[in-house]
Amino acid sequence: MDTRLTFSFPAEFETEALVVFVSEREPKLAGAAAEVDQALGGAVASLLKSGEFSARASETLLLFKPTGLKAKRLLLVGTGKVPPTVYELRRLAGAAARSLKGKNILSWSVLAPAEIAPEAVIAATITGALAADFEPGRYKSEPDDKRLAEVAVILPPSLKAREKELLRAIQVASAIGEGQNFARELANEPSNRLTPTIMAARAQAMARAAGLECELIDAARARELKMGAFLGVAQGSSEPPVMMVLRYRPRPAANPAAPARVLGLIGKGITFDTGGISIKPADGMEKMKYDMAGGAAVLGAMQAIAALRPPLEVLAVVPATENMPGGRAQKPGDVQIAMSGKSIEVINTDAEGRLVLADALAYARQLGATHLVDVATLTGAVAIALGTVNSGVFANDDAFYAEFERARQTAGEKMWRLPLDDEYFEQIRGTVGDILNTGGRYGGAITAAMFLREFAETVPWVHLDIAGTAWLDDAKPWMAKGPTGAAVPTLVNLALAMAGV
Numbered sequence: 396m397d398t399r400l401t402f403s404f405p406a407e408f409e410t411e412a413l414v415v416f417v418s419e420r421e422p423k424l425a426g427a428a429a430e431v432d433q434a435l436g437g438a439v440a441s442l443l444k445s446g447e448f449s450a451r452a453s454e455t456l457l458l459f460k461p462t463g464l465k466a467k468r469l470l471l472v473g474t475g476k477v478p479p480t481v482y483e484l485r486r487l488a489g490a491a492a493r494s495l496k497g498k499n500i501l502s503w504s505v506l507a508p509a510e511i512a513p514e515a516v517i518a519a520t521i522t523g524a525l526a527a528d529f530e531p532g533r534y535k536s537e538p539d540d541k542r543l544a545e546v547a548v549i550l551p552p553s554l555k556a557r558e559k560e561l562l563r564a565i566q567v568a569s570a571i572g573e574g575q576n577f578a579r580e581l582a583n584e585p586s587n588r589l590t591p592t593i594m595a596a597r598a599q600a601m602a603r604a605a606g607l608e609c610e611l612i613d614a615a616r617a618r619e620l621k622m623g624a625f626l627g628v629a630q631g632s633s634e635p636p637v638m639m640v641l642r643y644r645p646r647p648a649a650n651p652a653a654p655a656r657v658l659g660l661i662g663k664g665i666t667f668d669t670g671g672i673s674i675k676p677a678d679g680m681e682k683m684k685y686d687m688a689g690g691a692a693v694l695g696a697m698q699a700i701a702a703l704r705p706p707l708e709v710l711a712v713v714p715a716t717e718n719m720p721g722g723r724a725q726k727p728g729d730v731q732i733a734m735s736g737k738s739i740e741v742i743n744t745d746a747e748g749r750l751v752l753a754d755a756l757a758y759a760r761q762l763g764a765t766h767l768v769d770v771a772t773l774t775g776a777v778a779i780a781l782g783t784v785n786s787g788v789f790a791n792d793d794a795f796y797a798e799f800e801r802a803r804q805t806a807g808e809k810m811w812r813l814p815l816d817d818e819y820f821e822q823i824r825g826t827v828g829d830i831l832n833t834g835g836r837y838g839g840a841i842t843a844a845m846f847l848r849e850f851a852e853t854v855p856w857v858h859l860d861i862a863g864t865a866w867l868d869d870a871k872p873w874m875a876k877g878p879t880g881a882a883v884p885t886l887v888n889l890a891l892a893m894a895g896v
């Protein structure tokens with residue numbers, strides 16, 4: 396998908412379709428939208444007055460050959476009563492993209508609404524269009540390979556002076572959207588077509604193309620590194636495990652005067668989660684192919700970071716394995732010694748994500764990460780607490796959390812912080828070892844995070860539980876059903892913010 400910025404009068408702009416956002420508040424038509432209506436001889440104003448289009452959020456109306464405009468079509472998109480956030484505008488842009496695509500209109504333009512910052516409009520439009528363009532049916536014998544050709548954002552000529560920064564906003568949004576779709580391609584793959592070995596090969600190919608360093612830790616090396624928690628999960632599977640390590644190093648090296656911060660991104664890469672010996676029920680188990688969505692999000696973010704080249708070192712650690720039952724599988728009650736030296740009682744083999752992440756967090760620290768963010772489809776409990784709307788966020792450091800929260804806001808994703816009181820630790824205090832891998836029914840997302848906190852130790856750390864947000868069970872107007880690419884926009888924005896760009 397090509398992207399374009401143009402500083403022109405919208406009525407004069409030639410395009411297959413001109414997308415105009417219309418507010419339900421008064422005045423419903425302001426700034427450039429009012430100009431468009433003037434060129435149309437007040438047609439939109441009359442339409443609004445008639446009540447046939449009232450600009451409710453997500454309401455759309457397509458007009459063919461609008462007289463007075465050079466555009467072939469005009470698509471009105473209602474934004475409702477309150478000015479839309481990046482989160483909402485992305486959905487509106489995505490819904491426009493999918494409805495136009497359904498009519499075979501693959502090139503179109505968006506008129507930036509005057510009341511929203513141009514950077515936010517660009518971010519929302521471009522990431523929304525790219526997200527809307529993803530189709531999950533990759534193994535259909537006649538795949539839907541229709542893709543968007545070009546999206547242009549029309550800005551007022553008065554912003555021409557800021558063209559350079561606004562082009563950077565386009566570049567950032569494109570990298571994020573593409574990183575998100577890369578993550579979604581991986582998460583969408585069935586486990587027979589994305590084993591840990593294949594996932595590592597895909598990561599390696601991406602790293603080569605993006606100019607990232609990539610190292611693959613195999614089982615033998617993991618044993619040398621004493622990754623007992625990771626290997627304990629992997630021992631039940633015939634597929635060899637692999638821990639992917641990717642590194643982005645800025646060139647020239649980051650500002651030597653500033654204390655070197657190294658962002659470590661860690662992503663759960665369970666390519667299939669049967670539950671192991673504590674096996675899951677059959678109903679819905681097919682969805683456990685997306686239990687590597689956190690790892691995929693980290694890889695997608697790394698691809699985008701490599702494209703945007705912020706002056707900050709970023710490393711990624713993605714532990715990948717299947718979680719399978721079998722004659723060699725770990726069993727409830729087994730004790731594993733993690734890389735950090737802590738002993739873990741495996742109460743439930745289905746709480747495997749925290750085990751592989753324990754060693755990945757320790758390894759990221761050993762490699763020099765000064766700040767950690769892990770992303771994982773970790774618990775069903777987070778979806779009980781927050782549903783499919785917000786990802787769960789946990790943090791052991793308020794200052795780093797504040798930085799993360801700002802990045803989340805810029806990215807326009809929904810996440811909700813949950814607590815980590817020391818009292819919760821009682822639920823996972825070990826009997827024969829240091830720590831249990833499950834803490835009972837109550838506060839399941841929290842006790843999982845408490846477990847991970849033990850392995851972040853004193854390093855500022857944020858944990859994202861995306862079990863409820865990484866997958867859409869039903870198609871939405873702005874996105875196909877399937878993987879969502881959750882967390883990629885926030886991770887990329889965090890890296891940019893930490894780099895001070």
Ligand code: BES
Pocket residue numbers: 668670686743745746747748772773774775776833834839862863
């Ligand atoms: N991968 C699952 C969590 C999950 C559930 C992700 C639903 C996406 C959708 C995780 O490994 C798991 O099985 N967690 C258990 C933990 C329990 C055994 C303490 C859970 O949530 O039931």
Ligand code: MN
Pocket residue numbers: 668670718744745746747748
């Ligand atoms: Mn599990």
Ligand code: ZN
Pocket residue numbers: 665668686745747748772773
């Ligand atoms: Zn899992």
